[in-house]
Amino acid sequence: MKIHNSIFLYSFVYSIDNMPIRNSFFASIFLFVTFITSCVAHSTCVPSFCGDDREIKFPFRLRTDPEHCGKPGYELDCQNNQTVFNYKSRKFYVQEVNYRSYTIRLLDPSLRNQKENCSVFPDHRASYDAMTSLIFGWLPVDNDINYVNCRGPINSSRYIPTSFCSTNTNAPNYGFTYLVIGEILQDSDLAGGCRVETVAWSATPGISPNKSSSLTSIHQALAYGFELTWRSDFLCRRCSRDDSCILEEDNDVPICRHYCKEDTPVSERSFGCKVEYYSVFVLFYGGIAIGLKYLVGIPILIAVVVWQCKRRNLNTSNDDGLGNKASSSEQNC
16 A cells, blocks of 8 residues: 555656646645655544444554554454454453443353353353553452352352352362352351352442342342443553552642662663663773772872972071071971
């Protein structure tokens, strides 16, 4: 495309050179307007759509959008009129993008259609490391929904009885299966004889570890999906690479504090950090040079003063031998 445009422009300019002055003026105006229009069309990014009226705009982009649109790491795909986000080699359906709160709500594909008599396993186990990155962060609104397998019955309102429709684990099924809301960090957080088979996240309001829930409400929560935020990455772009970005909860203006990371190679540091790095060596070796100057210079200065005094005293004694009276200042060096 660029080659054809270059040939067109070359031919057009050549034809202008052979036109009368009046015609070449209008042709030049046409060429200028065409060039400006082309530049504006290239730099403008319009919102995209995938299957519904929801806008996909900066910092996100569809895979089919121009390459200069959106930010790296924010690429979405449109598959069968469904917006899809491939995140760390995992596929999720995009349920909602909230540009005011800087959040994106994702859904594990297998959790879209929940059944009444059993609980569907997620395709991907939810974990902080698997669901977060330098771009996206976890939100406190996301609740852990644990798929728990027990050797015996558990009499607790926290354990919601269910059966697993299918599992993506080779572990044996003990026959007593439950859904448990809340974070489980270690075995002591579970009843005896129980283990966690997998974990899903949900950001739906209304469910909580401190509130009893029905199996239907938990299934609805699973189908709602979970949320990630890109607030920090999006707003902190105003800070330089070597700055520490601080964001207050109710303020979208970042505080950029200068900080030079020691593990960053010198060649990749900003100009200010390079100056800061080399200034240490300048001060160190400069201090050594100044120290050597005084260390060597002071004895030489003393030697010169002593030599001058001896020379003056010698001259004074010669003058006294000739009958001249020396002044007190000349006699005492």
